[in-house]
Amino acid sequence: MTALLELRNFCLTLETPDGPLDVLRDIDFSINKGEIVGVVGESGAGKSTLANAILMLLPPRAVARGSMLFNGRDLHALSPREQRALRGNGIAAVFQDPFTAFNPVIPIGKQLVEFQHWRRDLDEETRWRKAHDMLSRVGLTDPGTRMWQYPRQLSGGVRQRVGIAAALLTDPMLLIADEPTTALDATTEAQIIELLREVRLMVDGAIVFVTHDLGLVSSFCDRVAVMYAGELLEVAPVDSGFSALRHPYSQALLACDPSQMSPGDRHFPTIAGQVPDLRAPRKGCVFAPRCGMSDDDCRHQTPPLRQVAANGLIRCAKVAA
Numbered sequence: 001m002t003a004l005l006e007l008r009n010f011c012l013t014l015e016t017p018d019g020p021l022d023v024l025r026d027i028d029f030s031i032n033k034g035e036i037v038g039v040v041g042e043s044g045a046g047k048s049t050l051a052n053a054i055l056m057l058l059p060p061r062a063v064a065r066g067s068m069l070f071n072g073r074d075l076h077a078l079s080p081r082e083q084r085a086l087r088g089n090g091i092a093a094v095f096q097d098p099f100t101a102f103n104p105v106i107p108i109g110k111q112l113v114e115f116q117h118w119r120r121d122l123d124e125e126t127r128w129r130k131a132h133d134m135l136s137r138v139g140l141t142d143p144g145t146r147m148w149q150y151p152r153q154l155s156g157g158v159r160q161r162v163g164i165a166a167a168l169l170t171d172p173m174l175l176i177a178d179e180p181t182t183a184l185d186a187t188t189e190a191q192i193i194e195l196l197r198e199v200r201l202m203v204d205g206a207i208v209f210v211t212h213d214l215g216l217v218s219s220f221c222d223r224v225a226v227m228y229a230g231e232l233l234e235v236a237p238v239d240s241g242f243s244a245l246r247h248p249y250s251q252a253l254l255a256c257d258p259s260q261m262s263p264g265d266r267h268f269p270t271i272a273g274q275v276p277d278l279r280a281p282r283k284g285c286v287f288a289p290r291c292g293m294s295d296d297d298c299r300h301q302t303p304p305l306r307q308v309a310a311n312g313l314i315r316c317a318k319v320a321a
């Protein structure tokens, strides 16, 4: 398979009022054309930060190190103009609230036309027709009326469909979806997931799907990437029981997954201990304070992220290759 996105020792440090914060550390990982990668981990693990870094949306004064190659071009070495061009034509996003990118006082059709501004080969009428057709492709009835509606007139599910239409209009090679269904009720969520399955066939590239829902990962993704405290701890192929996940943290996440609980369970399991403070200097394995298998070596030596099997990676000194 061809790597569409390749991260090598990618690190990101944010400038905060309390000093520098290492929010992503030594991420080494490739995403291949044609695959869907689920990114999971507890709150604060760095999932959205990674998603935003791929979208080249960094807070002011953030410092990226290492490399992030998209089709061989280092995204964080590009000029802001080149980055904007790539976001309009190459890498697109679907967020939890899709309308952060929409103007509340302009009809959505006009905005969908504007999102195609990089298509200088198309006149306005063609762009309007493409937007109209895309609304229909994402399952909206009466797209002609929708085109003239304002964002506030749309329900959450319709908004998310419009958000997905906006992303698809850019013909992305890489689609980043950060918790696209979290804000929706269960029925609408199921419909949007169904739509995303269809989107998979429309995107001639790869999808990065950030979620807390392991059930969704097992039904939707080809590989899963497990993040913890800004680090990538494991990457493994997905099957229904996540049998390839072997890292102690991945095991703990699975044990706490509501979809793995039997109906009679009253106790909602959690992972004991706290997520580490990212300001503290890194020493040893980042999961050691919460890991039942940790020993002195784990606490003093940072395990490398090593290759296991053909497309798996693990950062643990104790799990055999």
Ligand SMILES: Nc1ncnc2c1ncn2[C@@H]1O[C@H](COP(=O)(O)OP(=O)(O)OP(=O)(O)O)[C@@H](O)[C@H]1O
Pocket (backbone or CB within 6 Å): 014, 016, 021, 023, 041, 042, 043, 044, 045, 046, 047, 048, 049, 050, 059, 278
């Ligand atoms: N602009 C920022 N300034 C300071 N700290 C930040 C900023 N953005 C993210 N962080 C910190 O980086 C860490 C990772 O945050 P991030 O939002 O990426 O986590 P997440 O895995 O997406 O969590 P969630 O599941 O809750 O969405 C957190 O400790 C967060 O507080």
Ligand code: SF4
Pocket (backbone or CB within 6 Å): 247, 248, 249, 285, 286, 287, 288, 289, 291, 292, 293, 294, 295, 298, 299, 303, 315, 316, 317, 318, 319
């Ligand atoms: S390196 Fe040690 S502490 Fe870290 S996950 Fe593996 S066994 Fe646990």
Ligand SMILES: [Mg+2]
Pocket (backbone or CB within 6 Å): 047, 048, 049
């Ligand atoms: Mg997030």
